[in-house]
Amino acid sequence: MKRRSGDRRDGTLLRDIDSLHFITPILYPNRCDNEAFISECIDLTKTEAYISARNAEGPAYHYNLFQVIVAAVLKTVTLRPKMNRFIANCNTYQRNEVSASFVIKKLFSDTGAEALAFIHAKPDDNIDSVHDAIYARISSARSEKKDGSTESMDMFNRMPRFISKSLVKFICFLDRHGWVPPSLIESDPYYSSVVLTNLGSIKLHSGYHHLTNWGTNSLFVAIGERKMRPFFNENGTYEMRDSVDIGLTIDERLADGYYYSKTVRLLKTLIENPELLEAPLNGEIEY
Numbered sequence: 001m002k003r004r005s006g007d008r009r010d011g012t013l014l015r016d017i018d019s020l021h022f023i024t025p026i027l028y029p030n031r032c033d034n035e036a037f038i039s040e041c042i043d044l045t046k047t048e049a050y051i052s053a054r055n056a057e058g059p060a061y062h063y064n065l066f067q068v069i070v071a072a073v074l075k076t077v078t079l080r081p082k083m084n085r086f087i088a089n090c091n092t093y094q095r096n097e098v099s100a101s102f103v104i105k106k107l108f109s110d111t112g113a114e115a116l117a118f119i120h121a122k123p124d125d126n127i128d129s130v131h132d133a134i135y136a137r138i139s140s141a142r143s144e145k146k147d148g149s150t151e152s153m154d155m156f157n158r159m160p161r162f163i164s165k166s167l168v169k170f171i172c173f174l175d176r177h178g179w180v181p182p183s184l185i186e187s188d189p190y191y192s193s194v195v196l197t198n199l200g201s202i203k204l205h206s207g208y209h210h211l212t213n214w215g216t217n218s219l220f221v222a223i224g225e226r227k228m229r230p231f232f233n234e235n236g237t238y239e240m241r242d243s244v245d246i247g248l249t250i251d252e253r254l255a256d257g258y259y260y261s262k263t264v265r266l267l268k269t270l271i272e273n274p275e276l277l278e279a280p281l282n283g284e285i286e287y
Contacts, residue, residue, distance in 0.1 A: 085218065102197065118137070
């Protein structure tokens with residue numbers, strides 16, 4: 001689409017939204033003041049069978065649960081476009097692309113450095129291309145090379161404090177208007193459609209994680225540690241199944257509860273039936 005007055009480099013201004021969603025960001029301008037938290041338990045019975053079958057094919061880099069969840073979230077955001085909106089400077093925008101980001105721990109130790117990873121999804125991506133993209137990002141992040149956003153933060157950290165604080169405050173002003181230089185935020189997770197954190201990899205439960213007023217991110221997904229738990233049948237009996245909890249923090253100003261309910265149902269369906277992720281991200285499914 002041709003860029004019009006009021007559009008940002010990363011989003012298109014929504015000019016035809018209803019009056020409620022026009023006024024709400026003006027009354028409640030801060031993203032951190034408008035968080036809704038949703039927790040969901042996922043049955044991994046079919047998911048684990050699918051991952052085992054794919055790994056039996058002998059891929060160079062094994063498939064895992066994190067890749068399935070990232071692909072499922074990207075497909076969900078693609079099919080549910082209100083989840084790919086953001087509010088900045090009291091205006092609502094439709095993001096120009098679907099993206100995901102996460103932090104990579106280079107070494108599991110108290111002093112291990114962290115790196116930022118960013119995935120730019122395309123409509124024809126699927127579980128295989130997402131799998132390859134994650135592998136590429138992790139391989140690059142665990143090298144000695146730093147991502148652009150980390151290098152920018154290091155630059156500010158080397159300056160005298162009074163200068164760096166003034167510059168950061170000025171950049172926050174640019175952030176509200178969408179004027180931050182791309183080189184500073186090219187791998188900044190808070191400029192993506194969704195930020196994911198795999199807490200299960202460090203033996204933590206999923207839980208609430210805040211959004212930020214910086215950037216444009218309006219969806220945060222926390223993945224907890226896998227565990228066996230009882231799943232009850234209608235007749236009162238139960239089965240012990242492999243499961244994982246997922247916590248989603250959402251900017252509630254973007255849509256209503258019904259829209260979020262259908263979105264979570266779609267996400268759960270995709271994770272529990274990962275064969276659906278072999279189709280392109282923009283391929284519709286019944287759920």
